[in-house]
Amino acid sequence: MTDGARKQGIALSERQRIAWLRLIRSDNVGPVTFRDLINHFGSAETALTMLPELSRRGGAARAIRVASMADAERELEVARRHGAAFVGIGEPDYPPLLRQIYGAPPLLAVMGNRAVAAAPAVGIVGARNASVSGMKFAGLIARGVGRAGYATVSGLARGIDTAAHRASLDTGTIAAMAGGLDCPYPPENADLLREIADGQGLAVSEMPFGWEPRARDFPRRNRLIAGMALGLVVVEAATRSGSLITARNAADFGRLVFAVPGSPLDPRSEGTNGLLKEGATIVTGAEDVLEALRPLAEPDLFVAARTGADEPDDGPPPLAALPPSEDERARVVDALNLVPTDIDDIIRHTGIAAPTVYLVLLELDLAGRLHRHAGGAVSRAPD
Template sequence: MDTGSARRTGVALTEKQRIAWLRLIRSDNVGPSTFRDLIHHYGSAEAALAMLPELSQRGGSTRVVRIADERDALRELETAHRFGARFVGIGEPDYPPALREIDGAPPLLAVKGNMPTATRPAIGMVGSRNASISGVKFTAMIARVCGEAGYAVVSGLARGIDTAAHRASLATGTIAAMAGGLDKPYPPENIGLLNEIWDGSGLAVSEMPFGWEPRARDFPRRNRLIAGISLGVVVVEAATRSGSLITARLAGEFGRLVFAVPGSPLDPRCEGTNGLLKDGAMIVTRPDDIVEALRPLAEPDLFRPRPAEAPVERSKPLSTPPDDAERDHIVEALGPTPVEIDDIVRHTGLPISAVHSILLELDMAGRLHRHPGGLVSISMLD
């Protein structure tokens, strides 16, 4: 399998663009999907930043939107530099190629470690923190075989299965997806493992700011990184309510392969994995099951970015803002039930550019909710 430079595609950001991108993604109400829409609509992060206050006001917000200061962005870049890390943009050559394909991919990733690992085909491995001896041993076996076959092994640095997967692939290349900032690893007992990862052939990635302590709601975002970077996800020992099943669900939504290792019906740690098998996950009884299934997906050209995928900055004149009648029409059409943007266009008969502009206004006012699959809903004002 070719794991060389053929997978590195994209255009590097200038330092000025990188600062503006960082400011934009760190501003209030700007998530990954909103970031992409803003750049597509206004042509650059700098132009989008200038429009945020007006968008928020037109969307019905009564308070001033917080825009990340340039000095704060420069401080974060300097913190990353001192830490031995850097920020990679979604359209740049070192951005994980499979990740840029998913809905709501992070515009910027903080990364530290061996950068060539980021662009290799990858397999995710997740499972129980309270893993059994046999679960840990089988995880290590899978990770070693997949690593020797040329795959980077992606996991979440947690105890149990994650730790086993990382340790078994230290020599061949592993990626730790983190829920907090790169300088705030969790759990603390895996700090030594993290140092081994980025001092060797591995890499750590995070979309969160430096200094960010991970909270419970940050771990599903971390799981999204694992599923997005990987061509497939292997689940070893997962209870019926676990983050591992969230990762498996996301992998399925992203069109990735989902693998599950069967376990004893008497072991609660295997209820989730056995359930995945009932739902159609691919059964794994030997590591080669995974390697053989992934082989057709590991072609070096599979995840070359198409022209419209990354939010490429370009010169674009600002469009005329929608009028109040158009804005009211969109607000009346929306409700708490998620709908497709194409359905909004068909229902209202408005130009798609006007629909996107109004949705950005509502987004910046904190009224719009974005859902998987590009669906949107609205919070009604009192």
């Protein structure tokens, strides 16, 4: 990967970066909502001025909180003190494969060697209560793919994640975090995080600085791991584990899923053996991974998309220029229930133009009355 290829993209201005940070930190604005707002209003600054009106039209019970300029500037300053920065989805240092997934974070907090993000990567995940042999094998895989020019991606957790990170400190590793970059979990991996950031590695998070990770934050972390990697290796995993959630994410994103077989008597192998039954590629050494990924590791996959700095790509149709009528809004609301529904089905059912349907959904989302699901489906939020 040449530096010239990696450096494609358009950098945000400082003013744009502050506006993006304010928008993504405002109430009810997630990655998909962020994209829809930018597509409709053309810039984060304009979208910020419209949030209260859109939320009111969606039936919000209270005024929406819009992140202030002071809040954003404070977070940027905290990032600088930690040697970190925020990278936008259209910028050169944003992980190129992550950009391709549905609902990719518009801004990532990054700390460390940003060049690592441009390398092809292999995700390695597994049990926190890993066996000694499982951790040893994870290290062998990490060293093997590292020598072949791949970075590793994992979640900084105990067990398999820790073994994978430590084995690839010299060749490049990416730690995806569930909390802020200043809040590593588990806390005993704070030294490992510093080794990663100070060496040939990178730490990334979509959460604010100071954010202590909660259980519901780890699925977002798992999406980052799956989204940044060409393939995912699961070394040990129980039948109900975050590693299997990461594997499902990887499959949904079109990534290759690998699993290490284990004893049927070990609960830590139930998940990996199950993945093999479902069609995952068996792994008995790093060469298995490298051979399967070789046809995919083409340079063009790792060239940053040429998108405008304030125009995330792959969005829905442009939103309606005029506010929806009360009748149109009521028909869209009536078409929703608690079951996830494809937006195309809502458009066909109501007969309302797609831009108007998207705008109604955006209003409902900002009012806290809509849930978004994987693949773009939506449902009504419970009363």
